Amino acid sequence: MSAQNLYECPLMQSTLGDTLRPGGFEITKRAIEYCAFKNKDMLLDLGCGKGATIKYLKDNYNIAAKGLDISLELVEEARRNTDSEIVIASGEDIPFENDSFGGVFAECTLSLMNNLRNSIDEVYRVLSPRGYFVISDLYINNTDYLDELQSYSMNTCLKRPHDIAKLKSILKSKGFNILLEEKYDKYIKQLVFKIIFQHDSMRNFWKGSQGGSFDGSRFQSILSKSKLGYFLMIARKEVYDV
Template sequence: MALIRPGKFDITEKAMEICALKKGAAVLDVGCGDGTCAEHLQDKYGYKVTGIDMNLSKIQEGKERNKNLDLRMGDGEFLEDFSSFSFDCVMMECTLSLINLPDEALHEAFCVLKKGGKLFISDLYLKNPDPRQVKAIQIEAERQAKIPHKEENCGEGQMRFVDFRFEGAFIKEPMLRYMEEVGYKIVAFEDRSADLDTYVAETILREGSLDNCVTCAKGKKGIGYFMLVAEKPEK
């Protein structure tokens, strides 16, 4: 699976400016792909970046390109390989919408963040969701949450139906509400849909279509792109 990066490093650098991390800060890049962004952050800012991804070939590709990259097989839903309070920043660029259990991933990130640590997310969202649709999604999420998990379904890697994600895009208000329930303080939320539009146009020019994009969601009407920075409070 290829990593999309609307805005190239512009969004990443804006987020790092908001995060205000010090040189040597410990950063976890969830969904790092071949480590291109991890390498950029190490070279430009002097961060100590650990990248995890489910794509072994991408991990190997990154390590072959730069043996100094700390890239590992890993899943954002399960960060038990890392101790609590390990990282100054956890980042998920174009990743959270693809994770089966986004609520678990947000909770896991909170656990491994140091107090005062930052979470940076960039991803797809519904810019103007119909309130009736949002309510229907909430009802369906509550209904599915009551369905008992069956043993034969274990390990299937099914997408969890949550009230803040629909067809590969997030719904802002329910998402922010859930994050605050976990314990995050929202620092910044910025619409970066112009970067997505540019990315789509460049992809069409380069590939001839959107068939090679990670997800078809960004080609749908009403889909935007956002940058979010949240903090794990000191107290």
């Protein structure tokens, strides 16, 4: 049975908002200003969802971006929300030419990729030399529970939070130079408070999004023991002379 895409779930969408991630556009804004993107730059939104970031870039910075997502439902909505090129594709097989983008955004989406190394290879390929890779995502402090999280049949960044040390090692091995790493755990806490306020408990929220038979208590227990946080990482594609 294929994993349920929780980002298509109305309950999840109403909780997370148009960005479908914690923190809304605050981390996006921080990354744009750090990288000093200009309106001549073309960016790629990896896992663009409804196209919220693409629209934000255009409306607030006059910066153009293309997007991709594996969800037909979300891609169709993104195409309605923007006039940008949005394609149905995975980050593990990006359908764009080498050196096409000045920046690639993966906002709570890199953790969705089944093959992290392949996805990072693809990002490196489509980035122009010294282009920026912007990652905002969940990280895990207690890695003992990674296997159990991944056993759940759901398509969400909660399933595969990052081991930050491992992610940094992979990025460096692929030719990226890590420029910035910041923690934004407060956005996870804000989201939890919002869910509890709206649904009385995390257990009720998980049951509502997954169905009545889902063991929301067990899943929430694993999440609590995992000690999840949220981070921003910005890496730059370096090209070395051979």
